[in-house]
Amino acid sequence: MTEPTVTTRDRILEVATELFAEQGYEATSLREIAERLGFTKAALYYHFKSKDEILQTLLEPILKYFAGFPALTENLSDLESWADALADVVDWVVDHFALFGIIERNRSAIEVLSETSDGFAAHQEMHARFDRMLADPSLPADQRVRLGLAIGAVGGINDFGGGLLASMGADEFRVRAKAVVRELVLGSPPAT
Numbered sequence: 001m002t003e004p005t006v007t008t009r010d011r012i013l014e015v016a017t018e019l020f021a022e023q024g025y026e027a028t029s030l031r032e033i034a035e036r037l038g039f040t041k042a043a044l045y046y047h048f049k050s051k052d053e054i055l056q057t058l059l060e061p062i063l064k065y066f067a068g069f070p071a072l073t074e075n076l077s078d079l080e081s082w083a084d085a086l087a088d089v090v091d092w093v094v095d096h097f098a099l100f101g102i103i104e105r106n107r108s109a110i111e112v113l114s115e116t117s118d119g120f121a122a123h124q125e126m127h128a129r130f131d132r133m134l135a136d137p138s139l140p141a142d143q144r145v146r147l148g149l150a151i152g153a154v155g156g157i158n159d160f161g162g163g164l165l166a167s168m169g170a171d172e173f174r175v176r177a178k179a180v181v182r183e184l185v186l187g188s189p190p191a192t
Contacts (some may be wrong), residue, residue, distance in 0.1 A: 009047045011037060016054045017098055025055060025106035055106075056113060062099055065092060067122030073129075082147060083185040086154050087178040093157045094170050094177075100158030142187070150184040 015036050019028040030051055034044045048054045069089070076082050093100065103110055133139075134148045157177065165173050 012044065012047055012054065013058055017058060017102060020055070020058070021098060021101045021105060025051070025102070025109040052113065055102075055109060058099060058102060059110075059113070061096060062103075063123060065096075066126055069126055079143060079146070079185050082150070083182045086150055086181045086185065089154050090157065090174060090177045090181060093154070093161075094165065094174055097158070097161065097165060101162070104158065146185050146187060150181050153184060154181060 012033065015033050016028070019032060019036070028051070030041055030044055033054075034041045037044075048057070073082075073085055076085055130148075130151060134144045136144070154177075161173070161177075168176070
């Protein structure tokens with residue numbers, strides 16, 4: 001099987017992810033990114049116009065995923081389908097965990113970027129949709145509480161999952177997190 005080709009642009013994003021996570025967005029210069037890659041700042045500018053553009057490009061997968069999430073959840077009609085959808089979110093967050101570290105470490109830069117990016121508006125709409133759904137009195141109160149807690153638990157992986165992922169590994173964490181989410185949503189231990 002052929003390995004996927006890693007482009008210069010991919011390498012820049014990989015190094016930027018490392019540096020932004022290690023020392024923060026504000027403390028990282030384009031010169032440092034270029035030096036770690038072994039080329040000039042001019043070569044970096046060929047691929048990205050600014051450090052802001054690098055950050056925005058890094059965050060695109062998160063913004064696209066969560067912008068599309070309301071559409072994915074539009075037709076979820078029962079708790080079982082919600083449990084499955086949230087299990088998929090667990091997988092996605094674990095696969096992209098480094099990006100969430102950048103968000104956590106660089107809140108002020110993210111806030112500035114959120115004022116100029118359409119992706120953040122979609123993310124806010126996702127939150128508003130969940131708020132409306134969880135406030136809907138046509139759903140039984142216990143179901144709304146279960147869904148709210150499960151959504152919160154999955155949303156909190158990026159805040160509290162780092163130590164868990166480091167101590168047990170991604171595969172074990174996925175299995176355990178999905179089981180807990182199913183238990184939260186369905187109100188019973190997961191089927192084995």
